[in-house]
Amino acid sequence: MKEYIDLLVSDYTLQIITLGTAVLGALCGMLGSFAVLRKQSLLGDAISHASLPGIAIVFLVLGVKNNNGLLLGALCSGLVSAVFIKGIISKTHLKSDTALGIVLSTFFGFGMLLLTYIQKLPNANQSGLEKYLFGQAATLLASDVWLMSAIAGVSLLVVLLFWKEFKMVLFDADYTKTLGFHVKFIDTLITSFIVIAIVMGLQTVGVVLMSAMLLAPAAAARQWTNSLAKMVFLAGMFGAVSGVLGTAVSASANNLSTGPVIVLIATLFVVVSFVFSPIRGLLFKQIKLWKNRNDLKLMKTLLFMYNLVKDHENVSHPHKIQLLNNFQGYTKKSLKRLQAEDLILLNKSDWSLTKKGFHTAKNLYTHQ
Amino acid sequence: MTSAQLEIQMILSLVAVACAIPGVFLVLRKMALISDAISHSILPGIVLGFFITQDLASPLLILMATLTGVLTVVLVEYIQKTGLVKEDTAIGLVFPSLFSLGVILIARNAGDVHLDVDAVLLGEVAFAPFDRWTYQGIDLGPKSLWMIGSILLVSISLLFLFFKELKIATFDAGLAASLGFTPVGIHYGLMTVSSVTTVGAFDAIGAILVVAFMIVPAACVYLLTNNLKKMLIYAALLSVLASITGYWIAHFLDASIAGTIATVLGLVFFIIYLFAPNKGYISQWYKTKQQKVEVAMLVFMLHLANHDEEKERNKNHLQEHINWSPRLAKKVLKLAFQNNMIVEQHHIISLTKKGVDFTNKALSYISDNKNSELEGMKQNFFLFRG
Structure with missing residues (x-):
């Protein structure tokens, strides 16, 4: 750990990469929140695969590896694929999953065709196009990081400017329409920024893992809050932290590519959130289940006691604990808990219902 | 090979x-x-x-x-x-x-x-x-x-x-x-x-x-x-x-x-x-276009059925009353004429008997909104498409 910090302080490249993955994580987390809430989680997967032909075409036309040019190609191709997906869903009876699958696989196939065609061309400059498949954070340059930060800044600005509109479209598109907002425009705006985020991430985490960068921080953040603002903020934080930690882990071990490590760390955030988040978390739900089950058992014991004493004149007349013996639902602990809740009184080997206990038991079925 | x-x-x-x-x-x-x-x-x-x-x-x-x-x-x-x-x-x-x-x-x-x-x-x-x-x-x-x-x-x-x-x-x-x-x-x-x-x-x-x-x-x-x-x-x-x-x-x-x-x-x-x-982009586009005209025609006929005043039924003033583009208005009129739904006398348009029947049927469908009648209505619409 200390070695890594020393390295981080001294190594300029590592600083750039760490900054880059952090900015990318924050950007993806922020925009991914919208994708997740719009039930468009897999749109990211489709668009990232579909950006491949754009990269290849730009390379074919320009013949050089101009990074910004390639990104622009990816962006155009991603937007075209988004239009196709929309067209298939709205004009045919095919469902969104099929539309995404078709666009994802055929665009990617076309990209493969072009890439393999390029590789046969006598051009020494072509190597490295594969890095878009799996991403190579190590190739991030300072200029890339600046571009990324600028785009992150612009997206933040747009999100803040259109916050109200985004939020309304997210939760009730029809209502937004009736209020006179241009839903189609807002829709296109969100989708475009999601595509931009995807394209920015291609170089770092690659086509295949890009969707996880978009989803995982948002899915983790969703578990901790029901407020959109908090969720977007948390998702950005989770994304940034995954980026930084992922870079750290992959830098301190041999042969670990950054993209997969970042994705695994983001997934770890998701798992932890799923299990430990209060209210929604699995652990919390399980504890609640156990508690309910215990409460039910206590009430069963109480009801058994009530049935024993209900015909007596004095309901608080003490009885022997042995009387409960043919009933399986009690333990010393449960009797003590009943006493703690003031429902029964224990006196050595005797128990007696209190007034409160009697009434609770009597109204157990009628009282909801 | x-x-x-x-x-x-x-x-x-x-x-x-x-x-x-x-x-x-x-x-x-x-x-x-x-x-x-x-x-x-x-x-x-x-x-x-x-x-x-x-x-x-x-x-x-x-x-x-x-x-x-x-x-x-x-x-x-x-x-x-x-x-x-x-x-x-x-x-x-x-x-x-x-x-x-x-x-x-x-x-x-x-x-x-x-x-x-x-x-x-x-x-x-x-x-x-x-x-x-x-x-x-x-x-x-x-x-x-x-x-x-x-x-x-x-x-x-x-x-x-x-x-x-x-x-x-x-x-x-x-x-x-x-x-x-x-x-x-x-x-x-x-x-x-x-x-x-x-x-x-x-x-x-x-x-x-x-x-x-x-x-x-x-x-x-x-x-x-x-x-x-x-x-x-x-x-x-x-x-x-x-x-x-x-x-x-x-x-x-x-x-x-x-x-x-x-x-x-x-x-x-x-x-x-x-x-x-039937399911492709072009046929869907064509269908939507047709349905638009058909619905417009229905609206037009309901308008005619609702208004006895001649002012509302004057051919040249139709556009103002229903607020259509001239092209759509022409198309709708043509479709209605072709199906013998309307007749024209001195620029005043009125429903034929067939038109009145059809309008009543459509009205009863709209007010009942029962699916069983939808099939019949659909067939009526298909008639126009020839």
């Missing part, structure tokens, strides 16, 4: 049919993207299997990879059941993490493993004829031909055995359950077959393009027919045709075979998407 070329085409055709069969059911069950998830997340299974066997065509590797594929489905469904995230998010969380595990496993053992992530994701069928299966010195053909052939054989026999169950569980899971079939069993059976097929196909065409082979033919035929048997047959034929066409195009371009086939499939889909009768 050399024998290697012939063998490659045979392998591709078998892969195409093997993928198309489960693909039809995946598309119909709205689970198309599960195939994408499976195709990515088999990577750790393949890597672990390869560590043990060092052979991409060994049964153990296929078994392990299939298990990871089924594990993906189980995980996705478990996450979905917790209700913490939506289904698509669950898919998007599971497969990248499993895929990352696979990539890291390969990277950590790069020294000992001659397995490339590219090879798994992109595949290369051109090398398939060189990995041959020999028994006591006799050449029995490429290993992958045998492997995908037996997978296809198993899935076709399963299809014939469980066709009825598959059909009913696909279209009405509730009915299937109440009739005593187990939709869950059918579901996992289908998932297992999909996983096995993906594993069998990946080294020929690559994991990502398995998705194209599974989904695109099924989506194409789904735009052409609603009959399950026809869908299966057409999908298989279409995918074989596309594979062989794609192979030769790739041969002349000297490009990736699988990529070219996916491109061909994409083009075929695009053509069908545009021109499919």
Whole structure:
């Protein structure tokens, strides 16, 4: 750990990469929140695969590896694929999953065709196009990081400017329409920024893992809050932290590519959130289940006691604990808990219902 | 055509049919993207299997990879059941993490493993004829031909055995359950077959393009027919045709075979998407346009029925009253005249008897809004289209 910090302080490249993955994580987390809430989680997967032909075409036309040019190609191709997906869903009876699958696989196939065609061309400059498949954070340059930060800044600005509109479209598109907002425009705006985020991430985490960068921080953040603002903020934080930690882990071990490590760390955030988040978390739900089950058992014991004493004149007349013996639902602990809740009184080997206990038991079925 | 070329085409055709069969059911069950998830997340299974066997065509590797594929489905469904995230998010969380595990496993053992992530994701069928299966010195053909052939054989026999169950569980899971079939069993059976097929196909065409082979033919035929048997047959034929066409195009371009086939499939889909009768883009566009005019005509006739004043029924003032563009107004008038719904006297338009009847019928439909009358109304509308 200390070695890594020393390295981080001294190594300029590592600083750039760490900054880059952090900015990318924050950007993806922020925009991914919208994708997740719009039930468009897999749109990211489709668009990232579909950006491949754009990269290849730009390379074919320009013949050089101009990074910004390639990104622009990816962006155009991603937007075209988004239009196709929309067209298939709205004009045919095919469902969104099929539309995404078709666009994802055929665009990617076309990209493969072009890439393999390029590789046969006598051009020494072509190597490295594969890095878009799996991403190579190590190739991030300072200029890339600046571009990324600028785009992150612009997206933040747009999100803040259109916050109200985004939020309304997210939760009730029809209502937004009736209020006179241009839903189609807002829709296109969100989708475009999601595509931009995807394209920015291609170089770092690659086509295949890009969707996880978009989803995982948002899915983790969703578990901790029901407020959109908090969720977007948390998702950005989770994304940034995954980026930084992922870079750290992959830098301190041999042969670990950054993209997969970042994705695994983001997934770890998701798992932890799923299990430990209060209210929604699995652990919390399980504890609640156990508690309910215990409460039910206590009430069963109480009801058994009530049935024993209900015909007596004095309901608080003490009885022997042995009387409960043919009933399986009690333990010393449960009797003590009943006493703690003031429902029964224990006196050595005797128990007696209190007034409160009697009434609770009597109204157990009628009282909801 | 050399024998290697012939063998490659045979392998591709078998892969195409093997993928198309489960693909039809995946598309119909709205689970198309599960195939994408499976195709990515088999990577750790393949890597672990390869560590043990060092052979991409060994049964153990296929078994392990299939298990990871089924594990993906189980995980996705478990996450979905917790209700913490939506289904698509669950898919998007599971497969990248499993895929990352696979990539890291390969990277950590790069020294000992001659397995490339590219090879798994992109595949290369051109090398398939060189990995041959020999028994006591006799050449029995490429290993992958045998492997995908037996997978296809198993899935076709399963299809014939469980066709009825598959059909009913696909279209009405509730009915299937109440009739005593187990939709869950059918579901996992289908998932297992999909996983096995993906594993069998990946080294020929690559994991990502398995998705194209599974989904695109099924989506194409789904735009052409609603009959399950026809869908299966057409999908298989279409995918074989596309594979062989794609192979030769790739041969002349000297490009990736699988990529070219996916491109061909994409083009075929695009053509069908545009021109499919009844369900294609153009026919849908035409239908919408017609319906617009028909609805406009109905509105116009209701307007006529509501207004006795001549001022409201003057041909030249119609535009102001209903607020239509001149073109639409002309079209609507023409359609109404053609169907003998209206007559014109001194620029005043009034309904004919047929027009009055039709308007009343439409009104009663609008006020009742019963589906039983919808059919009759539909037929009335079809009359206009000639």
